[in-house]
Amino acid sequence: MQTAEQRRLLGAFVRGRREAMTPVGPPRRRRTPGLRREDLADLAGIGTTWLAWVEQGRDIRPSAAMLARLADALHLSGAERDYMFALADRRDPAAPVGPAAVQAPPAIAAAVEALTWPAYGLDPAWYVCCANGAARALFVGLFDAGDQPNLLDYVFTHPAARGLLPDWRARAARILSEFRRDFGRGVTDPRVHMVVDRLCEISAEFAVEWDRQAVLPHEGGARRFDHPALGAVEYEQHTLAEVERGDFRLIFLEPTSGGKCRKAP
Structure with a gap:
């Protein structure tokens, strides 16, 4: 308002x-x-x-x-x-609607490439538009379907995600609540609607959480993963918006102990 x-x-x-x-x-x-x-x-x-x-x-x-x-x-x-x-407090009708495949803005792509910590970019429909090697190694199975997977698809439908996220139900609910905030800004983008419609059909958990209407901001904080090779590791997550295209996100995970992944107790 x-x-x-x-x-x-x-x-x-x-x-x-x-x-x-x-x-x-x-x-x-x-x-x-x-x-x-x-x-x-x-x-x-x-x-x-x-x-x-x-x-x-x-x-x-x-x-x-x-x-x-x-x-x-x-x-x-x-x-x-x-x-x-x-x-x-209006949306510009001339604002671009995302095409079928959206490339990462140069600033996000450059930052992801430069970081040694796990880092990736998200487009308005939460497709992973770029990711570095550390992110690909951490998110087991995320890139099984190709180079531009959808993060919501991964969290709600890929078996590896349930094993990687020790508090899967709470983490999935929070991720979807953060996405809903972006959904409100990209409500005219058909790609965004396609993601929601598809997941409501194939994931009962997604449909239930979507109907809850929960909305949360993009906040960082401690993130724990149960990695099949690394074991329990912890990071501090940071989320930044791209300057020219505020509907893109840069997410990177800072190891919580001396620049190395610290195993959680």
């Missing part, structure tokens, strides 16, 4: 961008800089009164379509457009 502070910031941003634009028509003496409110409203195909209310930070709920027209009329950059839609 949009807050009063978001409305105030949105109004200040729109007004600031309008005043930074070149006026329409021949030069003339004016009291205010930039483009007149009436001219911007005309360019965006919206009402002047509505635009005034936005700039004044009033408690209104402009639609995503209206905001998109305003963004186009203001000639916003990608970063400016993201900022405006975030303040309006």
Whole structure:
């Protein structure tokens, strides 16, 4: 839900961008800089009164379509457009929907490759878009189906996951609760829906947990694994969002003792 502070910031941003634009028509003496409110409203195909209310930070709920027209009329950059839609608490209809196969953003791919600790990237539908050798060795069976497995598929359907995660039921429930938060942001992405629909059909545990409607943030913390070769090992998990594409995640697991995996008691 949009807050009063978001409305105030949105109004200040729109007004600031309008005043930074070149006026329409021949030069003339004016009291205010930039483009007149009436001219911007005309360019965006919206009402002047509505635009005034936005700039004044009033408690209104402009639609995503209206905001998109305003963004186009203001000639916003990608970063400016993201900022405006975030303040309006709306999803940009021009935001990209993930294709059939999504490649890791360069920043995540480079970080995963550079890290010696287990590290991997997740796309908006929680397919593993990249992983280093340490992650491939830790997550036994994850890559059996190919180079871009789905983490939820692995957790809920692969027998190796139940053995790897000693507290499987609690861990699986938490992982799904974290995914639901991302699901809310990517609700228009058909790939995200396909993952949910498929798992609801093939996994009773997934279907039950999905119906619970639990939502949790991406939080780090201690993670224990019962690895078939290493035994019981512990890490501290860290989760970061990619700067350009906030719907991608970088996850890496820091060994909890002197740079080496510490066996849990």
